[in-house]
Amino acid sequence: MTKLATYEIDIVKSNTSKLETVDFENLVFGRTFTDHMFYCDYKDGQWQQPKIVPYGPMTFEPSARVFHYGQAVFEGMKAYKDEDGNAFLFRPEENYERINKSAARLAIPEFPKEYFFEGLTTILNMDKDWIKSGKGNSLYIRPFVIATEPAISASPALTYRFMIICSPAKAYYTGGVRVLFAEKYSRSANGGVGFAKAAGNYAAQFYPTSLAQAKGFQQIIWTDANTHENLEEAGTMNIFFRVNDTLITAPTSDRILDGVTRKSVIQLAKDSDVKVEVRPVSVKEIKEAARNDSLKEIFGAGTAAVISPISAFEHGGDIFELELKSDSYAAFFKEKMLNIQHNLAEDPHGWRYKI
Numbered sequence: 001m002t003k004l005a006t007y008e009i010d011i012v013k014s015n016t017s018k019l020e021t022v023d024f025e026n027l028v029f030g031r032t033f034t035d036h037m038f039y040c041d042y043k044d045g046q047w048q049q050p051k052i053v054p055y056g057p058m059t060f061e062p063s064a065r066v067f068h069y070g071q072a073v074f075e076g077m078k079a080y081k082d083e084d085g086n087a088f089l090f091r092p093e094e095n096y097e098r099i100n101k102s103a104a105r106l107a108i109p110e111f112p113k114e115y116f117f118e119g120l121t122t123i124l125n126m127d128k129d130w131i132k133s134g135k136g137n138s139l140y141i142r143p144f145v146i147a148t149e150p151a152i153s154a155s156p157a158l159t160y161r162f163m164i165i166c167s168p169a170k171a172y173y174t175g176g177v178r179v180l181f182a183e184k185y186s187r188s189a190n191g192g193v194g195f196a197k198a199a200g201n202y203a204a205q206f207y208p209t210s211l212a213q214a215k216g217f218q219q220i221i222w223t224d225a226n227t228h229e230n231l232e233e234a235g236t237m238n239i240f241f242r243v244n245d246t247l248i249t250a251p252t253s254d255r256i257l258d259g260v261t262r263k264s265v266i267q268l269a270k271d272s273d274v275k276v277e278v279r280p281v282s283v284k285e286i287k288e289a290a291r292n293d294s295l296k297e298i299f300g301a302g303t304a305a306v307i308s309p310i311s312a313f314e315h316g317g318d319i320f321e322l323e324l325k326s327d328s329y330a331a332f333f334k335e336k337m338l339n340i341q342h343n344l345a346e347d348p349h350g351w352r353y354k355i
């Protein structure tokens with residue numbers, strides 16, 4: 001682990017709060033940010049003094065490497081509040097480990113664990129009033145690292161900034177999501193960065209997704225780049241298929257994000273005696289299952305998306321509409337997950353982390 005220059009956080013508090021101006025009932029995902037942000041710079045081979053300052057613009061040179069080569073990684077996590085005002089994170093160790101796995105792949109130095117947790121808990125305590133209680137409310141937390149060195153040769157930067165910003169959130173998707181199964185474009189390849197939360201993984205989806213949207217589909221379920229025969233992930237979420245009463249999802253690999261919600265659904269399914277198969281899922285079998293009525297549902301699982309049912313899919317010109325049922329696995333696992341996150345149910349696996 002990288003040596004620390006110092007441990008205490010320098011704090012400059014905001015003189016005013018935007019809290020009273022926010023309409024918490026009508027939030028658009030990712031548009032509103034809390035009063036403070038955390039940041040920590042890396043230079044001379046070590047992470048420097050961490051700081052919390054009022055949320056606002058920052059200045060970087062136009063030559064900062066992130067603007068040219070996309071040397072940037074991020075995380076998505078959420079804080080929840082119970083009815084007594086206690087705030088919790090959900091499996092934050094997973095996010096800490098994953099941001100450093102992503103960072104390693106992008107040649108970014110590891111961020112120290114003490115800084116991550118101290119930064120996270122300090123900013124969340126300062127902006128605690130932004131976490132609203134009630135199922136469906138959360139504070140979305142976005143840790144990220146960017147390469148700040150002002151130099152445009154194509155090589156890893158010598159300076160970085162790690163930051164945490166926070167945004168109150170409701171649902172990412174409302175209602176069922178209509179998806180295309182990818183036939184031409186690819187999200188990731190063997191040996192690539194698909195498993196990492198690399199900023200460029202998301203930018204690369206924008207163009208094909210806009211083509212899908214023009215056809216009336218909000219998202220793409222990406223298939224393997226070699227054959228386009230196996231279903232992998234949706235880019236904003238991992239994907240589960242229910243065939244009869246069995247839940248099927250693709251195994252993680254260097255092409256697929258190791259989602260925290262994904263692994264939590266798999267565990268909850270095992271706890272609930274729902275049969276789960278983690279194995280390659282082919283387009284062919286899912287189309288066949290849709291045709292013979294054994295495909296009961298498809299849903300996505302992700303931090304922002306929580307658990308979002310898929311209401312239709314398209315492949316090869318065939319469109320399959322999926323009925324959204326109230327007794328679905330999607331509804332069952334979403335309820336179970338939210339109850340744990342909001343401290344309304346036992347937490348047998350120790351996933352809640354009290355702030």
Ligand code: COI
Pocket residue numbers: 075076077202235236237302303304305
């Ligand atoms: C998340 O679920 O946290 C993600 O990173 C998806 C993002 C596109 C909002």
